[in-house]
Amino acid sequence: MTINDIYARLHSRTYYDRVEQFKFRFLNNALFIDRRAIIPIVIHMLDGVFYMQALKQIADESLFRLELNEDDIILYSTENECARWTLE
DSSP: OOHHHHHHHHHTSOEEBTTTOOEEEEETTEEEETTTEEEEEEEEEETTEEEEEEEEEETTEEEEEEEEOSSOEEEEETTTOOEEEEEO
């Protein structure tokens, strides 16, 4: 999987957080959360692992590890490796 594949999958549809039901939408290089926040993002790869860098903090963090499965996307904190959001 390439960075372009990641962007294509993120842009393909609207996602909802499994727990809190926040609405996540990705467009160009920005993340829209519940139509309240527009956060510029950059996705990059380091040693085969994909990361999303938010240019503004989200929940007191700005760097998240991405894990993509068949049905969902999991954003992990890079500070403590906890899953912050599971998007489906």
